[in-house]
Amino acid sequence: MQKPTLTAAQIVRTAIEILDAEGLDGLNMRALGKRLNSAPTAMYWHVKNKDNLVRLAVDEVWHEIALPDPGALGWRAAATKLATGLNETLHRHPWLVQAMAGHFLYGEGKSRFDDSLLAAYEAAGLSAEQADQAAAASFMLALGNAVGASANVALARKVNLDGGDPAEVMRESIDEATRIAASFPRLRARLESAGAGYNEAPGDTFAFGLTAFLDGIERRIAARG
Amino acid sequence: MQKPTLTAAQIVRTAIEILDAEGLDGLNMRALGKRLNSAPTAMYWHVKNKDNLVRLAVDEVWHEIALPDPGALGWRAAATKLATGLNETLHRHPWLVQAMAGHFLYGEGKSRFDDSLLAAYEAAGLSAEQADQAAAASFMLALGNAVGASANVALARKVNLDGGDPAEVMRESIDEATRIAASFPRLRARLESAGAGYNEAPGDTFAFGLTAFLDGIERRIAARG
DNA sequence: CCCGCGTCCTGTACTAAGTGCAAGCGTCCC
DNA sequence: GGGACGCTTGCACTTAGTACAGGACGCGGG
Structure with a gap:
């Protein structure tokens, strides 16, 4: 089971999936980590903190228009x-x-x-x-x-x-x-x-x-x- | 220093003050308790929970219009x-x-x-x-x-x-x-x-x-x- | 081939905040 | 005066954000 090496883009994408499914309150870092098969805090290497992650997710979504x-x-x-x-x-x-x-x-x-x-x-x-x-x-x-x-x-x-x-x-x-x-x-x-x-x-x-x-x-x- | 006996109305009013001053994230039950000179959890007798308190505050504010x-x-x-x-x-x-x-x-x-x-x-x-x-x-x-x-x-x-x-x-x-x-x-x-x-x-x-x-x-x- | 280093991930632990629980205390009615 | 009830308290449990201190892995240089 090799580690596919997390990327910021993948983290954001997964966060959006959770957000769509569970809403803003449903997003927590532990669940996100589990979904990515990573430790609860593994994402902190790639994104500064939760707030920042949400910002990235928001801007990502604008591009759908x-x-x-x-x-x-x-x-x-x-x-x-x-x-x-x-x-x-x-x-x-x-x-x-x-x-x-x-x-x-x-x-x-x-x-x-x-x-x-x-x-x-x-x-x-x-x-x-x-x-x-x-x-x-x-x-x-x-x-x-x-x-x-x-x-x-x-x-x-x-x-x-x-x-x-x-x-x-x-x-x-x-x-x-x-x-x-x-x-x-x-x-x-x-x-x-x-x-x-x-x-x-x-x-x-x-x-x-x-x-x-x-x-x-x-x-x-x-x-x- | 007699206890003025909390009322739901007063709790809601105070919550609105905090909300105005600190925003939704700034409202927490402990701070609210302190502001009312009460124990952190004293309000739970009067309001079901935080969610409920916010609901009450919201409806209260509608009456300003x-x-x-x-x-x-x-x-x-x-x-x-x-x-x-x-x-x-x-x-x-x-x-x-x-x-x-x-x-x-x-x-x-x-x-x-x-x-x-x-x-x-x-x-x-x-x-x-x-x-x-x-x-x-x-x-x-x-x-x-x-x-x-x-x-x-x-x-x-x-x-x-x-x-x-x-x-x-x-x-x-x-x-x-x-x-x-x-x-x-x-x-x-x-x-x-x-x-x-x-x-x-x-x-x-x-x-x-x-x-x-x-x-x-x-x-x-x-x-x- | 080994060393060291940079990159990335893991586990642990600390903190803040919501809130259930059960005991304490005062007041008012009998 | 005593009990019941209304209200308050402190405690403890839980969830969640996140810092930190390493550990694993790969890569270039000796």
């Missing part, structure tokens, strides 16, 4: 593609938003994305400053959406750890949320018409928000053009 | 007021977004807010479903904005813990971010014209995003009206 060909698409299609791609990546890795909240994270991967997004809005004809704000705003939309999504994932995961019937535990949480919501008139009306759960937002909420936002940007361009 | 008088304002002013209020609360308590990412949190405070926001968009004439989506989207905008803000707060705080000259450490982080950003053409251009830091978004980015979003909603209403 495909950037649009500049110029090949209109600005709106490009902006949509980027925002949608970000949204999808955030859904694929719900721990990302947890890591970003409360940590000052930047890096090559994020910069690459930011640059492309900025390009899209500049192509729309916005001033540099406005393009900057527009980029940040569409970024926020995806990020905010991910906060809610990661909460739901966390619920689902917690349910699996608590023992007992997962569906049961999940239903309890949702029932409690529903019961609380039911004491507010409009939420109750929504619950009654939707039937389903209150926190289970329709899947295309993000698309709705993005569309409205981009419509607003278009109006701004038209007004000045 | 002032709700608009229904009907007294137009829908747009009402929606703006709510979103802005949410944004301000999230800035006042940067740990809030950290707590929401990765935990399924609901409660009376949040429901109360959701209901009011929903009312504003229904007043705008959107269908129930669309109002729901619009509410969720403006929610996301604030949430996403808060993620970035909490990251900056975390940076500032970390700087104070690291010893050494705070301004120095902070500058290092920002310098590194700047250096990375500088290898991307558009980001570099922005840096050069802005002079300041790349991650220091203009303060009104949130307002910009919200305005564009609401413009988009207006257009949607006009198109159908």
Whole structure:
């Protein structure tokens, strides 16, 4: 059984696997070591500490987002593609938003994305400053959406750890949320018409928000053009 | 020195103070006990555990947001007021977004807010479903904005813990971010014209995003009206 | 062929923090 | 006055991050 010699890249990749499967809280150095067939602290040779490892994982993941060909698409299609791609990546890795909240994270991967997004809005004809704000705003939309999504994932995961019937535990949480919501008139009306759960937002909420936002940007361009 | 007898409300209030001052990571039960002049574990009689305490703190904080008088304002002013209020609360308590990412949190405070926001968009004439989506989207905008803000707060705080000259450490982080950003053409251009830091978004980015979003909603209403 | 050195990994142990447990203490009611 | 109950305490167990002190392995020089 030869030692394949750990590398930083492999450690990061494995960490991402664990993060995807277990969430930010589920990542611990001992488990990571075991998964790599190494001693609990073997990784410390390659990465400074856990914080650093998470930083590396975050930046790695940014590279999953495909950037649009500049110029090949209109600005709106490009902006949509980027925002949608970000949204999808955030859904694929719900721990990302947890890591970003409360940590000052930047890096090559994020910069690459930011640059492309900025390009899209500049192509729309916005001033540099406005393009900057527009980029940040569409970024926020995806990020905010991910906060809610990661909460739901966390619920689902917690349910699996608590023992007992997962569906049961999940239903309890949702029932409690529903019961609380039911004491507010409009939420109750929504619950009654939707039937389903209150926190289970329709899947295309993000698309709705993005569309409205981009419509607003278009109006701004038209007004000045 | 009589014991003022701990209450759950006081524990939550004190926890919020610590959270505001030290962030989510800064809250630990021992420190909380000391601050309350109690034994490290005295609070366990009043709150189930730390997770539960954070839940209580989160819901408490939702009540800080002032709700608009229904009907007294137009829908747009009402929606703006709510979103802005949410944004301000999230800035006042940067740990809030950290707590929401990765935990399924609901409660009376949040429901109360959701209901009011929903009312504003229904007043705008959107269908129930669309109002729901619009509410969720403006929610996301604030949430996403808060993620970035909490990251900056975390940076500032970390700087104070690291010893050494705070301004120095902070500058290092920002310098590194700047250096990375500088290898991307558009980001570099922005840096050069802005002079300041790349991650220091203009303060009104949130307002910009919200305005564009609401413009988009207006257009949607006009198109159908 | 052996020595020494740099690279990488292992095991051990220390520390911080969440929290269950059972005993202690005060207050209030009977 | 005494007991019960509400609240607090200290202790101890557990999980997890990580420092440290070596040990194994391979490689170039003597």
